[in-house]
Amino acid sequence: MGQSFGAVSGITDVDGPTSVSTWEGNVDELRGLVSERAFTGETMLLNMGPHHPSTHGVLRVLLELDGEEIVSCLPDVGYLHTGIEKTIEAKTYEKGIPLTDRTDYLAPMSNNMVYSMAIEKLVDLDVPYKAQIMRIIGLELTRINSHLVWLGTHALDLGAMSVFLYCFREREYILEMFEIISGQRMMTSYIRPGGVWRDFPPEFLPKLQAFLDFFPRRIDDYENLLTGNPLWIERTQGVGILEPDKALAWGCTGPTLRGSGVNWDLRKAVPYSSYEEFDFDVPVGEHGDVYDRFYCRILEMRESVKILQQAIKKLPAKGPYRSENRKYVMPPRSELGQSMEAVIHHFKLWTEGFATPDKDVYVAIESPRGELGCYVHGTGGNKPRRVHLRTPSFVHISALPVMSEGHLIADLVAIIGSIDIVLGDCDR
Amino acid sequence: MGIVSSKLGNLGVVTTTLDEAVNWARTGAMWPLLFGLACCAIEMMSTQASHYDMSRFGMELNRASPRQSDLIIIAGRVSRKMAPVIRQLYDQMASPKWVIAMGDCASCSGVYNNYALVQGVDEVIPVDVYIAGCPPRPEQLIHGILTLHEKIRGDRIAEWAT
Amino acid sequence: MTIPTALDPAAALKAAMPELTFDVDEFRGETSIIVPREQIVAVARYFRDTPGLVYNFLSDISSVDFYEQYGGYGDRPGRYAVAYHLLSMLYRRRLRLKVYLPEDDPVVDTVLPVWPGANWFEREIWDLMGIEFRGHPDRRRLMMPDDWEGHPLRRDYPLGYETVMFSFNADEIMKHKPFADE
Numbered sequence: 001m002g003q004s005f006g007a008v009s010g011i012t013d014v015d016g017p018t019s020v021s022t023w024e025g026n027v028d029e030l031r032g033l034v035s036e037r038a039f040t041g042e043t044m045l046l047n048m049g050p051h052h053p054s055t056h057g058v059l060r061v062l063l064e065l066d067g068e069e070i071v072s073c074l075p076d077v078g079y080l081h082t083g084i085e086k087t088i089e090a091k092t093y094e095k096g097i098p099l100t101d102r103t104d105y106l107a108p109m110s111n112n113m114v115y116s117m118a119i120e121k122l123v124d125l126d127v128p129y130k131a132q133i134m135r136i137i138g139l140e141l142t143r144i145n146s147h148l149v150w151l152g153t154h155a156l157d158l159g160a161m162s163v164f165l166y167c168f169r170e171r172e173y174i175l176e177m178f179e180i181i182s183g184q185r186m187m188t189s190y191i192r193p194g195g196v197w198r199d200f201p202p203e204f205l206p207k208l209q210a211f212l213d214f215f216p217r218r219i220d221d222y223e224n225l226l227t228g229n230p231l232w233i234e235r236t237q238g239v240g241i242l243e244p245d246k247a248l249a250w251g252c253t254g255p256t257l258r259g260s261g262v263n264w265d266l267r268k269a270v271p272y273s274s275y276e277e278f279d280f281d282v283p284v285g286e287h288g289d290v291y292d293r294f295y296c297r298i299l300e301m302r303e304s305v306k307i308l309q310q311a312i313k314k315l316p317a318k319g320p321y322r323s324e325n326r327k328y329v330m331p332p333r334s335e336l337g338q339s340m341e342a343v344i345h346h347f348k349l350w351t352e353g354f355a356t357p358d359k360d361v362y363v364a365i366e367s368p369r370g371e372l373g374c375y376v377h378g379t380g381g382n383k384p385r386r387v388h389l390r391t392p393s394f395v396h397i398s399a400l401p402v403m404s405e406g407h408l409i410a411d412l413v414a415i416i417g418s419i420d421i422v423l424g425d426c427d428r
Numbered sequence: 429m430g431i432v433s434s435k436l437g438n439l440g441v442v443t444t445t446l447d448e449a450v451n452w453a454r455t456g457a458m459w460p461l462l463f464g465l466a467c468c469a470i471e472m473m474s475t476q477a478s479h480y481d482m483s484r485f486g487m488e489l490n491r492a493s494p495r496q497s498d499l500i501i502i503a504g505r506v507s508r509k510m511a512p513v514i515r516q517l518y519d520q521m522a523s524p525k526w527v528i529a530m531g532d533c534a535s536c537s538g539v540y541n542n543y544a545l546v547q548g549v550d551e552v553i554p555v556d557v558y559i560a561g562c563p564p565r566p567e568q569l570i571h572g573i574l575t576l577h578e579k580i581r582g583d584r585i586a587e588w589a590t
Numbered sequence: 591m592t593i594p595t596a597l598d599p600a601a602a603l604k605a606a607m608p609e610l611t612f613d614v615d616e617f618r619g620e621t622s623i624i625v626p627r628e629q630i631v632a633v634a635r636y637f638r639d640t641p642g643l644v645y646n647f648l649s650d651i652s653s654v655d656f657y658e659q660y661g662g663y664g665d666r667p668g669r670y671a672v673a674y675h676l677l678s679m680l681y682r683r684r685l686r687l688k689v690y691l692p693e694d695d696p697v698v699d700t701v702l703p704v705w706p707g708a709n710w711f712e713r714e715i716w717d718l719m720g721i722e723f724r725g726h727p728d729r730r731r732l733m734m735p736d737d738w739e740g741h742p743l744r745r746d747y748p749l750g751y752e753t754v755m756f757s758f759n760a761d762e763i764m765k766h767k768p769f770a771d772e
Contacts, residue, residue: 029730050513053462053492057469058510078733079510080466083544083749086742090749098539105467121618149470152477168477175474186467186563248679251648251707269682359617362675362686364649375652375673385745390650390675398710424466427507427733509735543742543750544734547766554769 034064034072043071046409050079054157054413057423059397061412068408073401077394080427088387092353093119094193096387101187103389104425106149109135109142110367111389112191117272118374118387119193121361123354125328130319131195132274137208137311138181138190139273139365140304144215145174146368146420147297151222154294154417158235163225170218173211180204194329195322205312212308219301227295236291240403240415243288250399254370254392255296256419260288266366277314280306290418297420328354353382360386369393369420393425447585454498454524455486455577461497461517462490465504468531468563472503475566485573494520499576501569502555505533506546518553524588526580528572529555532562596681597642599623606636615688622673622686627698630674630689634704637676637685645676645685648701651711653719657693657745669693670721674701691721700726718743 030038030045037043049060058079064071084103088096100111113135120127127135152167175185181204182188182197190197226232242252244260257264265282267275283299285292323329330349331342356378364373370392377386396419403415464472476482476490491497494517506514518527529549532538535558537547546552556579559572600614600623610629615622625633637645654671656663663669668690676685689698700723701708712723713732720741731738740747755763764770 032727050510051463051517058465078731078735079507079513080505081507081509081544081733082466082505082540083542083742084540086544086749087540087542089745102467102539105470124618149473153473165478168474169479172474172479185565186470248647249706251705264679269679357617360622360654360673360686361618361620362650362652362673362684371649373650373675375650375675377654385656386652386654386743388650388652390652394710394714395707398707508738509733537752541749541751543748547752548770550767550770552769 030062030074033074034062037066037071038064042066048412049076054416056153056416056421059416059421059423059426061400061416063409063412065409068410070404070407070409070412073404073412075397075400077397077423077426080423082424082428084428085387085389089384092382093356093384094349094353096384097192098187098189100389101189102424103428104367104369104372104391104393104422105186106146106422106425107142107368108186108188109138109191110365110372112189113139113273114363114365114367114372114374114389115376115387116191116193117363117365118361118376119356121363122356122359122376122378123193123328125194125325126323127195127273128320128323129274130316131321131323133311133315134196134200134321135191135273136275136278137308137315138188138196140307140311141174141177141208143304143368144301145171145178147301148174150297150368150417150420151294154420155226157413157417158232160225160229160232163222166218166221166225170215177204177207177211180207192322192329194325195320197322199321205315208308209312212305212312216302216305219298223298227298233291235411235414236294236418237289238287239290239407239411240418241287241289242399242403246402247288247399250402251395252370252399253395254366254368255293255300256370256392256396256399258283259285259293259296259418261286266364266371270364272363272365278307278310290414293418293420355380355382356384358385364390367392369422369425370396389428391425391428393419393421393423394427397421397426447583448581450585451581451583455580457486458499458526458573458577459489459491459497460487460499460501461494461521462492463500463503463517465502465506465510466533468503468534471563471566472501472530472569475569480566480570482570482573485570485577487573494518495522497521498524499526499528500553501528501530502534502549502553503530505537505540506549506552507544508546511546511552514549515552526556526576527553528557528559528576530559530569530572531564532560534558535560538562593680594641596683597640599637599643599645599685602640602643603633603636606640607633620684620686622688624688624690627689627691630687631699631701631704633687634674634676634701637687638704643678644680645678647677647679648674648705648707648711649677649684650675651701651708651715653715653721653743655719655743655745659746663693666690670696670719672698672715672721696721697724698722699724702726717741720744 044065046063046065050058060076062074084099088099100115101108104111148167148171152164155163178188179185182190242260244262247257247260263284280303283296285296326345331345335342358380360377362375364371373390375388376384379385404412529535534549537545557572557576561568613624637643652673656666670691672689674687712726715721717731717733
């Protein structure tokens, strides 16, 4: 153009905040990341987010567009970086549990579980059988809960409002159950090192049974609305295809990987917490597109119902719900009035915590989103040296360019929804 | 609003003060900005969904554009990277505008007293109502919104129209 | 299709690269192989491609800072460590590769050519721990704002506590919250 825009139009600078947001980053940083055509103005750079209704929180995506087609896609995260890993380092092990809830806030029990399992491995702590089954009940309820939010928001992004209302109706029921067992709707902190926080209250199991009786019919309702819906199929089939080899190379796990046709579920492959005793199938997709990922999750909810049915039968009526190893696990309240040792253990554990060896462990579980890993390095003292959470959303967002390049910008909304990201999970 | 029409017969006349009429309109159709940050955003969605149904207060319409909304609910933790964005969104909203800091993190950073988070969103924008809880239950959010309505009903035109 | 029998990773590595010096650490059934940082890409590629090992999946890359407030990092070979968690889907087992990096020169080669999924893990470690990955194409910060100074996950970086507000320091703290009393 030669002339600046301001000189042509006669607009001069104004003081104070203006509505015109300017690109303040260093454009040279983007060389090599977007195509050269972006610098000549042939393609357009478009900023989507961090405040965008369909980015599931605060994801920002820098898009290079040729017309409506995505040439390159650069996700930018960190808008929800909370410093959880650093904060856990400043706390004793047990006090880190409430912080893990808040990383992946749609699946709090999975986070509790992986962190507790890492500590249990680090100090070689046993978990009683009853606690393992109770954990599975919590984990599978969490999976249904998380998938319901995903289904509701994913459908909402693609224009199906009523599914959102139905999903949140069922979710309220699950949250009520969480409140019964843990006292909190969302941030349960229920799974602790050595077992769970407390036994199931008597009203929980009947409520769970009632839920399992009506929930499969509710899944039928969602399927009636979406699965065969021509509009839904048009928006999702053939969109965002992720080939299996690429999915593996980029580290995708969970339904994102299974939608591509790879049969890999940590509950089956590397069973933990007595999952090997349960009989369930692992739904696997074929084409690796948005629709297959959607359908995998729908089927997963049905499998979770199956697991929960079995878990109710397997749950022992009696037995400890957390480890009896008093060096690491609190004594029950009833012992405190009778035993001096219990008082000492109680005091020691709540004030200075327990010590772990100066070693590192890595454990991984199948969270609703994929492989959720936890790397804990002890110091020999009562605080961890390093806690790192390998979170599936983080990996899946990094693979977003692989899925979205070459698609239309409207399809990006479908793709972001289909990989089920939670930004708190990603940014930590 | 003074319901005098019943006393005077059906004349189709209602008398009120301008203050009350304006504030009634403002509280009755307050459009929040669709802006979720973290865990509290999920509870905010629950509040809008079928079980709690925020449309009872004229708030079912979440606008994605700050230009069309008069309430911003800061639902979640505010990182240092996010703070300039929030300030810009707030500046883009047309007056009159209100802010609800939902949850401990938005109010005072809650359990995270660390390098990454702004220690309360009131470091960046003025807040009208703080809601405690981590995350607050939907009932608490509704209570916060009703508290804000009460605050708005106390506004006097003479104070802001000069 | 016959699956080759699983090999012991440490023994196989010893046989394949006799000139390589490495340590093996076993803890709670997890195997860590500590290799020199110059060799990490070759070792990673060996574990990925050798029949009988086939660690085809990169689960995670984590970093550790061994700095202690008093006493440095003890008898460890370096202040920082980078741990690569590999997963063999065929044999259903995990392996940890570890490199130690000195305090004054925390640089290691990128494993991006071996696993494209390493991209963001390495960017995150560069951002938060300040370990540089030589050959990584994207040097922007991932989590923190672009103009942030320092690497927050280092042990000598302060956590940044805000002090609790009492009446004597209320004015000091309220200075940071210019909009709180509006």
